[in-house]
Amino acid sequence: MFSLDPDHPKDVADVLESAGLLEVSEYRVFELAYAAWFSTAGEAPDKKMFERAFFAYLYRDRVPPWVRAYTREIVQRADAGTFDPADYGITYAPPTPTMIYLGVRYAFWAVMALTFIIASAQVVTAPEGCYFPPCY
Numbered sequence: 411m412f413s414l415d416p417d418h419p420k421d422v423a424d425v426l427e428s429a430g431l432l433e434v435s436e437y438r439v440f441e442l443a444y445a446a447w448f449s450t451a452g453e454a455p456d457k458k459m460f461e462r463a464f465f466a467y468l469y470r471d472r473v474p475p476w477v478r479a480y481t482r483e484i485v486q487r488a489d490a491g492t493f494d495p496a497d498y499g500i501t502y503a504p505p506t507p508t509m510i511y512l513g514v515r516y517a518f519w520a521v522m523a524l525t526f527i528i529a530s531a532q533v534v535t536a537p538e539g540c541y542f543p544p545c546y
Contacts, residue, residue, distance in 0.1 A: 421473035424481040431488050432500050440464050440477055442498060447476035 418426070429436045444460060466472040473481075487493040495501075505513075539545075 419471055419473075421478050421481070422467070422471050424485050425467070425473060425477060427488075428481040428484040431484060431493060432495050432498060433502075434500065436467075437464060439481065440467070443477040443480035446480055 425436055425439055429439045432439065432442075434442075440460070440463070463474045463477070467474075467477070484493065484498070487497075
């Protein structure tokens with residue numbers, strides 16, 4: 411388990427680690443935990459109770475039992491090496507040809523711009539004197 415802040419309680423650290431492992435937000439971890447605990451896949455959670463639990467987590471580091479059980483399972487499976495985000499309904503779409511094309515295109519233009527800047531810096535001679543105010 412990693413820890414960005416050693417002052418976090420274990421339950422909060424488990425929520426943070428689960429969010430990192432699933433590559434989702436902490437709010438989404440709460441949604442997934444709610445659906446798993448209350449078996450309401452596809453249904454919206456009780457908004458008032460859900461927000462109350464999430465804000466208690468945000469401001470007072472209180473993790474509800476249904477989130478605690480869910481995140482502990484994720485962390486235990488990750489430690490055991492049997493963790494797969496697909497088991498929790500998290501799937502990642504493969505890149506489309508358009509995404510690949512645009513990525514290569516943007517990388518090409520970024521390299522060209524950097525090359526131009528470096529080449530310009532080598533060719534141009536700097537003027538003598540003060541560059542930034544105040545000049546005395």
